[in-house]
Amino acid sequence: MTNLLTHDGDAPEDAPGNRTGGLPLAPAGFTWPTCAECDRPLQFLAQLLLDDDRRLLAIFQCANDPGLCDEWDANAGGNRAYLFDNQDLRPVPAPGGGETGLGAVSAIRTEPPAEDDYDEAIAAWAARTGRSRREVLGGIGGEPSWLQFDQTPSCVDCARPMRFAAHLEEGRDSQTAINLGGGVGYAFRCGQHLRAKFLWQR
Ligand SMILES: [Zn+2]
Ligand SMILES: [Zn+2]
Structure with a gap:
């Protein structure tokens, strides 16, 4: 089943749980990641709760x-x-020297489980609520709705195909938008290791 994630107003930059933007919550000793291509700090996009709130995907x-x-x-x-592991996490201050934050922090409402098909779930939600599809910020669980071919990544520890975790959308307006090239983001995680990967298609 898919749990759609929808925009639910503003949130503090260090809010726990599901949100887009703000500062990442991470364990002690976490170092803000840098880009392998340009060596500048990455932009924090979102954090999502998984496994009955026991894991946090960043x-x-x-x-x-x-x-x-x-x-x-x-x-x-x-x-x-x-x-x-979603315990003893703390907000990580953003480093200088790059684009590290979105323009706004969005709280997320987790909608009740819906159709397994992500696109059908969005269509049904928009029809039921009368709200714009752009208010959907993503979805947890279900199956990946690939825009192109299947690009399921492998775990760096066990080399097995990773398990689909979540869809991520660009967002509702230019202030909060994540740049996915007009496409959709896909997050994966390993079932056995604390590993995750992200990609997007357009
Ligand atoms: Zn870069
Ligand atoms: Zn693994």
Whole structure:
């Protein structure tokens, strides 16, 4: 089943749980990631709760040279995703020297489980609520709705295909928007290791 994630107003930059923008919550000793292509700090996009709130998925990508750092690729180093145990996490201050934050912090409402098909779930939600599809910020669970071919990545620890975790959307307006080239983001995680990856298609 898919749980759609929808815009739910503003949030503090260090709010726990699901949100886009703000500062990442991470374990002690976490170092803000940098881009493998341009060596500047990545932009924090979103954090999402998984496994009945026991894990926190954190997603970053490069926003310093849009389109030039392979930020859509799961393995090129133009983005990074992390899976943390959701305990003893703290906000990580943003470093200087790059585009590190979105223009706004969005709270997220987790909608009740819906159709397994992500696109059908969005259509049904928009029809039921009368709200714009752009208010959908993504979805947790279900199956990936690929815009192109299947690009399921592999875990760096066990080399097995990763499990789909979440869709991520660009967002509702220019202030909060994540740059996915007009496409959709896909987050994956390993079922056994604290590993995650992110990619997008258009
Ligand atoms: Zn870069
Ligand atoms: Zn693994």
